[in-house]
Amino acid sequence: MKKVAAGVAASHPATAAAGLRTLRDGGTAADAAVAAVLACCVAETIYTGLGGGGFATYFDAASGEVTCLDFFVAVPGTDGDREAGPMVAVDVFFGGMPQVYSIGGASVAVPGVPAGCGEVHRRWGRLPWADVVAPAIGLAAEGVSVPAAHARTLESCAPALAWGEGAAVYTPAGKLLRGGDRLFHDGLAGAMTRLADTGPQIFYTGDYAEVLVDTVRAAGGALGPRDLADYRVLETPVDHATLAGHRVLARHDMSRTVDTIAGLPADLSRPGRAVGVATALRDQGRQRIGDTTNVSVVDADGNACVITTTLGLGSGVWLPGLGINLNSMLGEGELVTGDMAPGKRMVSNMCPLVVIDPDGDLAVAAGSAGASRIRTALVDTLLGTLVDGLDMTAAIARPRFHVVDETVHAEPGCPRDELAALRAAGWQIKQWPGLNHYFGGVTAVGQAGAAGDPRRDGVGLVL
Numbered sequence: 001m002k003k004v005a006a007g008v009a010a011s012h013p014a015t016a017a018a019g020l021r022t023l024r025d026g027g028t029a030a031d032a033a034v035a036a037v038l039a040c041c042v043a044e045t046i047y048t049g050l051g052g053g054g055f056a057t058y059f060d061a062a063s064g065e066v067t068c069l070d071f072f073v074a075v076p077g078t079d080g081d082r083e084a085g086p087m088v089a090v091d092v093f094f095g096g097m098p099q100v101y102s103i104g105g106a107s108v109a110v111p112g113v114p115a116g117c118g119e120v121h122r123r124w125g126r127l128p129w130a131d132v133v134a135p136a137i138g139l140a141a142e143g144v145s146v147p148a149a150h151a152r153t154l155e156s157c158a159p160a161l162a163w164g165e166g167a168a169v170y171t172p173a174g175k176l177l178r179g180g181d182r183l184f185h186d187g188l189a190g191a192m193t194r195l196a197d198t199g200p201q202i203f204y205t206g207d208y209a210e211v212l213v214d215t216v217r218a219a220g221g222a223l224g225p226r227d228l229a230d231y232r233v234l235e236t237p238v239d240h241a242t243l244a245g246h247r248v249l250a251r252h253d254m255s256r257t258v259d260t261i262a263g264l265p266a267d268l269s270r271p272g273r274a275v276g277v278a279t280a281l282r283d284q285g286r287q288r289i290g291d292t293t294n295v296s297v298v299d300a301d302g303n304a305c306v307i308t309t310t311l312g313l314g315s316g317v318w319l320p321g322l323g324i325n326l327n328s329m330l331g332e333g334e335l336v337t338g339d340m341a342p343g344k345r346m347v348s349n350m351c352p353l354v355v356i357d358p359d360g361d362l363a364v365a366a367g368s369a370g371a372s373r374i375r376t377a378l379v380d381t382l383l384g385t386l387v388d389g390l391d392m393t394a395a396i397a398r399p400r401f402h403v404v405d406e407t408v409h410a411e412p413g414c415p416r417d418e419l420a421a422l423r424a425a426g427w428q429i430k431q432w433p434g435l436n437h438y439f440g441g442v443t444a445v446g447q448a449g450a451a452g453d454p455r456r457d458g459v460g461l462v463l
Contacts (some may be wrong), residue, residue: 010443115233373438
C-alpha cells in the first residue's frame with residue numbers, strides 16, 4: 001500500500017502552517033497536532049479555544065497501537081459551595097431555523113484543552129513544550145485573517161459569540177467581522193506566553209485557576225477550585241469497525257460513528273447503497289450547532305495524531321485581560337444528559353479516528369467539525385476514499401447528505417439517481433442551495449492525500 005506522506009490538515013491556513021512548521025522542526029505528529037490545536041485557539045476562536053474541551057486519537061506506527069484520550073469538559077460543582085444561577089437564552093439561526101441555546105457563567109463547564117494538549121505532548125511529543133506553543137504566541141501577537149467560511153459561521157453564531165465582551169472582538173467598530181478581516185484577541189499572546197513558560201497546570205492549580213473561578217462565579221457559574229485541581233485527562237476504550245477491508249478505530253461518541261460504519265450495507269456500490277447508508281445514519285433528529293474544529297497530522301515515521309476541540313457556542317464569559325472565551329457546554333441541551341453529577345465528564349459527538357489498511361499500515365487520519373453532522377461527514381469521506389477510490393480532496397469536497405428523522409438534507413450535486421432511490425424508499429428530501437458548513441468540516445491526511453474541508457476553508461499541507 002502507498003505510504004502516507006507526512007502532513008497536516010486543518011480548518012485554517014495558519015493552523016495548518018503551525019503544524020507543518022513543527023513537523024519541519026523535527027516534531028512528532030503529537031507535537032505538530034498540539035501546535036496546531038494551540039494555533040486554533042488563536043485563529044479559530046469562532047470554533048474553539050483554551051476554554052473548551054476535546055478528544056485525541058493517536059496511532060503509534062511502531063507498535064500499531066491506537067489510543068483515545070478524553071479531555072472534554074466536566075460538570076462543575078465538586079466544591080459544593082455554589083449553586084449556578086440562570087443562563088442567558090440566545091436564538092441562533094441555522095439553515096434558516098431559529099434554535100435556542102444558553103450561554104453565560106452558568107453554562108461554563110470545566111475546560112480541558114490545556115490539560116489535553118499537555119497530556120498529548122507528554123506522552124508522544126519530542127520537542128520542548130515552549131517550542132510547541134511558540135507558533136500560537138506569534139499568531140496571537142499579530143492576529144490572523146478570518147477565512148470567508150469562518151465569517152459565515154460567525155454570522156450564524158454571532159448572538160452568542162458577539163455577546164458581552166465578545167462584541168469588541170467579533171464586531172469591532174460595530175460591524176461583524178467578514179472574510180479577510182483581522183481577528184485579534186487582546187491579551188492572548190501574553191496568556192500563551194505564560195502557558196509556554198509554566199505549562200498547562202497554570203489553568204488548574206496556578207495563577208489562571210483563580211482567575212477562572214472568580215470570573216465564572218462572578219458571572220453566575222458554579223465552577224470552583226476543586227473542579228479545576230481534580231481535572232484529569234482520561235484514556236477511553238477504542239471502538240473498531242471494518243469498512244472495505246480496513247479497520248476504523250475511534251472513541252465511542254454520542255452519535256455512534258463506529259457503530260454506524262459497522263451497520264452500513266454489505267453492498268456499497270452506487271446508487272444502490274444510498275438507502276442503506278441513510279438508514280444507518282438516521283440520528284433521531286439531533287441538530288446541535290456547536291463550534292468545533294479538527295486537526296489531523298501524520299509525521300515522517302507514520303505516526304498519526306487527530307485532535308478535535310470545541311467551545312460549544314462560547315459562553316460569552318471571557319477571562320479578563322487574557323483574551324480567552326470559555327465554553328458553553330452546560331447550555332447545550334443535547335449534551336445535558338441524565339447523569340450530570342459534579343465531576344462527571346460530559347458526552348460529545350466528536351470522533352477523531354484512524355483507519356488501518358489490510359497490511360496493518362495507516363490509511364487515514366481524520367476528524368470533523370459539525371456536531372451531529374460529524375458522523376455524516378466522516379462516513380461519507382471514508383466511503384469516498386476507501387470504496388469509491390477518490391483522492392482526499394475530492395472525497396471531502398463532494399456533496400453530502402445528512403439524515404434527520406425521515407428527512408434527507410442534501411447539498412446540491414448529490415447524485416440524482418441516489419436521491420431518486422431515497423424518495424422511492426419513502427425518504428423526504430430537503431435540497432440545500434449550496435455547500436454549507438452545516439454539513440461538517442473534515443480534515444484528513446492519508447494514503448489518498450491531505451485535505452481540509454472547503455466548507456470551512458480548510459487546507460491540507462504535505463511536508
